[in-house]
Amino acid sequence: MIEDSEFQEPGEKIFVSVRIRPLNDKERKSDWECINNDTIIFKNSLPERSMFPAAYTFDRVYDCDCPTKQVYDEGAKHIALSVLNGINSSIFAYGQTSSGKTYTMRGITEYAVADIYDYIEKHKEREFVVKFSAMEIYNEAVRDLLSLDSTPLRLLDDPETIESSAREYAGAENSSILSASVNFVDLAGSERASQTLSAGTRLKEGCHINRSLLTLGTVIRKLSKGRNSHVPYRDSKLTRILQNALGGNARTAIICTMSPDRSHVEQSRNTLSFASCAKEVTTNAQVNLVMSDKALVKQLQRELAKLENEMKSLGSAPVKRDTASLLREKELLIEQMAKEIEELTRQRDLAQSRVENLLLSVREVQMLKSGEYSSNSSEVTNVPCTVDYSNHKDIVTPSVPIANNNNQYDGHPENSEEECHLDGITTKFVEPDPSKGWDKVAQKIDEKFEDNCKEVRCIEFEDSSIEMNEKEKVASLNPENNEGKPTVETNELWIDHVEDGKPATKEAVIKEIEADNLSADPEEEQGKVSLTETELSIEKQEGDDLSSNPKENVEDLRSSHVNKDETCEALKQKVQELQKTIKFLVRYHIMGDSPSLLDAASSASSISRSRSCKAIVTTMPSSPRFEKSQQNETVPTFTEAEKDFIERAKTLSQKLSNSKDDNRNAKMSRCNSQASITSGSTEEQSVKDVDVEETCSEVNFPPRPWKSFASGSKRRTSFSIDFSEGGSDTKTCQEKQIDKNLVPETKTENSQETNHSTKLHSSWPEEFENLQRTIIELWDKCNVPLIHRTYFILLFKGDPSDSVYMEVELRRLSFLKNSMSSLGRNGWKDSPIDTAASR
Ligand SMILES: Nc1ncnc2c1ncn2[C@@H]1O[C@H](COP(=O)(O)OP(=O)(O)OP(=O)(O)O)[C@@H](O)[C@H]1O
Incomplete structure (x- = not known):
C-alpha cells in the first residue's frame, strides 16, 4: 500500500x-x-x-x-x-x-x-x-x-x-x-x-x-x-x-x-x-x-453453503407443521364448541318458552278450576260483604265473621278483593262457606222457633247458581240431607210454609210448589205465588209460560249446564252488559235521582231477564198475626218478644229512612245494615269497583227467627195490596205496604184472591208504579245491593205478570226490614248473618 x-x-x-x-x-x-x-x-x-x-x-x-x-x-x-x-x-x-x-x-x-x-x-x-x-x-x-x-x-x-x-x-x-x-x-x-x-x-x-x-x-x-x-x-x-x-x-x-x-x-x-x-x-x-474470479467462486460457494443450511433448516420444520395442525385442531374444536353453545342456548330458550307456556297453562287451568269450583260449589252467592260506597276503598270484607264452621272466615279482608274480583268470565265467590255458619244460625232458629220452612229466592245472574240451586234442590228433596233444619245453601229462604199449624218441611214445600206450578197461572194466582226458581226463570224467558213442566225445566237447565262454554260465554256477555248498566245506574243513584233508575232500566231494554231469576215463593212469616196484633191489640197472641220486634222494626225503619234521606245522594252505606249491627266489630269495607262489589255481595238470606209467628196462621199468605189507599196516610208508602202485607186475612182465601186479581187488572199501571216506589224505598232501607235492584228493574217493567214478583219482592223486603229490626234487638252477634238486604 x-x-x-x-x-x-x-x-x-x-x-x-x-x-x-x-x-x-x-x-x-x-x-x-x-x-x-x-x-x-x-x-x-x-x-x-x-x-x-x-x-x-x-x-x-x-x-x-x-x-x-x-x-x-x-x-x-x-x-x-x-x-x-x-x-x-x-x-x-x-x-x-x-x-x-x-x-x-x-x-x-x-x-x-x-x-x-x-x-x-x-x-x-x-x-x-x-x-x-x-x-x-x-x-x-x-x-x-x-x-x-x-x-x-x-x-x-x-x-x-x-x-x-x-x-x-x-x-x-x-x-x-x-x-x-x-x-x-x-x-x-x-x-x-x-x-x-x-x-x-x-x-x-x-x-x-x-x-x-x-x-x-x-x-x-x-x-x-x-x-x-x-x-x-x-x-x-x-x-x-x-x-x-x-x-x-x-x-x-x-x-x-x-x-x-x-x-x-x-x-x-x-x-x-x-x-x-x-x-x-x-x-x-x-x-x-x-x-477476482476465484474470490467470486469462493464467495458464491459460501453463499451456496449458507442457502443449503437454510434449506436444511426449512426441511427440519416438522414442529412448525405440528404447531399448524394443532392450531387447526384447536380452531375446529372452538368451532364445535361454538356450535354446541349455540345449540344449548337454543335449547335453553326453547325450554324457557315451554316452561312459560306451562306456567301459563297452569294458571289458566287454575283459573278455570277456580271458576268451576265456584260455579259448581253449593256455596255460591253466599258472599257476605260490607260495602261502603262513601269510602270507595278497594277491599270487600265479609261483614260478619263466620264462626264455628270448618271453613271459618276470620273476617280478615285479605283476599277479599281477589275473591270478589269479577274476571269477566266467571264470578268468583268468597270462601269459606257461609252456609255452614248459617247452619248454626238455623239451628238456633230451629231451637227457638221450631219452624222455618219458607223459602225466599233472590234474583241472581249466575247460570252456575242455577245448576247449584237445582242440585241443591234435588238434594233438598232428600230428607237425609235436609232433615230437621232449613238450609241457606240453596239460596232459598224458607219463610213460612206452614200448614194447619204444623211446620212445613222443605220437602213438603217444594213438592207443594211444584204441584202448584204445574197448574198455576200467575195472573190467576198472584196472591199465592209458589213458583220455583226454575219455573220462574223459564217462565220469564218463555213469556209467562207457567204450564211448562218444572222437571223438564230442571233437565233443561242441567243440560244447559253441560254446555259449559256456552254458558260461560253467555255469562261473560251478561256480566259485561250488567257492568255497563250498573255503572249507569250507580251514576244516577249517586245523583239522588232514584226514579231515573227506572228510566235507565227501560233504556237497557236489551237486557233480558235472567234465567236464574228466583222467585220468592213465600208468605211473610209473621204477617198475619203481626198485623193483627197491630190492628187489634185485644188479641193477646203476641209475645213480649214479638211486640218488641214490632217496635224495633218501626224504630229501625224510621232510622233507616232518615239515614237514607241524609246520605242517599252521597253514599250507599251498609253500615246500618243488619249485619253491621249484629256484628258490631265488623270493620266496614268498601269497594271501588261497583261491579266487583255487586258481584260479590250476594249473601244468603237469614232464616227467620219468628217461626212461631206463623203458628196457627194460614198456610199461604195471599197478597192484598191496594195502593189506591197510598198517599192519604201519614205512614210512608213502604210502611203502608208492610202494613198491608201484614194485614191478616179475615175473609176467605178465594174471595180475597179474586178481588185482588180484579184490582190488579184494573189499576195495574198505577199499582206498578206504587210498587216500584215502595220497593225502591225498601231497598234503600234494607240496603239492598245495587245489582239486585238493577236486575229487578230490568226484569220487571210493568207487565201484569210482574205483579207476582213485585209482591214477592215487596214481601221479602218487608221481611228483611223486620228481620233487621229483630236481629238488631236480639243481638245476634255471633251470627254469620250478613245483611239480609244483600239478597
Ligand atoms: N518553471 C519554469 N522554469 C523555467 N522555465 C519555464 C518554466 N515554466 C515554463 N517555462 C518555460 O516557459 C515556456 C513556456 O512554457 P510552456 O510551453 O510550458 O507553456 P504552456 O503554458 O504550456 O504554453 P501552451 O499553452 O502554449 O502550451 C517554455 O519555454 C518553458 O521552458
Missing part, C-alpha cells in the same frame, strides 16, 4: 496549488509574490487595480524559483500515487498560454510514473497491471496521442479507454482486485477567445478551447456550490472525460500556472479565481475493488 494514506479520506477537496513560472527574458518584473507556502500576493498597487484582492491563499503556492520536483512532491505525488490504492486520481494544469502548464505537467507525469513503477517494483507481493494512454482534445476532438491514426476517438463511457489501472495482487486468500486510473491533463490556454484576437481557424480553436474551459469552469463552480444542481459534464468532451476526476470518484489536484509578468495580470487573476473556485470542490474518492 502507499504510504500517504492521509489522502484516502472521502470527501476531500481538490488539491489546488499555484505555481508562478519564472520571468523570461522579455518579462521585466513580477508583481506576484508568494509570501508563504499557500499565499500569493499581488505586489503592484496600481490605483486602477485596487479593486482586486491582493492576496490569494491555496493549498500550495510555488514561487518562480520552485522546482517542479517540489511541486510534484507537495502538490501532485500523493494524488498521483492514490491510484496504487485503487483510487482514481487526476492532476490538472490550468493557466493561460505559456504560463508553464506543459512544463509543469511534464515533470509531474514523469515523477508520478516513476513513483508508480518504483512502487510496483517495491511491492512484489502484488500483481499490477499498468495501462497507459495519451490523448489530445483539440477542437472538441479526442485524439490518441499514442496511436499513429489521427482519427478522433469516439468518446465512450467505458473508462478503460483512458484509464491507467493497477491491480494489486493480494494473494490466494485475498484475491480482491483494485482498479484505478490516474489522469494527467494538460489543458489549453485559458485566455478568452477575444483576447486571442484570432479569426478563422484560430477563432474556431479558441471557441472550442474556451468551450471546454468554460464548461470546466462551470462544472467546477457548480461542484464548488454543491451537487444538488445540475453539473453540465456533457457540455464538453473535456468535462465528460474528466467527470469522475471533477467531483466524482477520484482524487484531483489542480496546478494553476501563471505568468508573473504584469501584462498577464488579468489572466493571472482569472487563473487565481478559477483556482479559488476549484479549491471548494469536493470529490468522493473511494477504493475501486474488483473481485
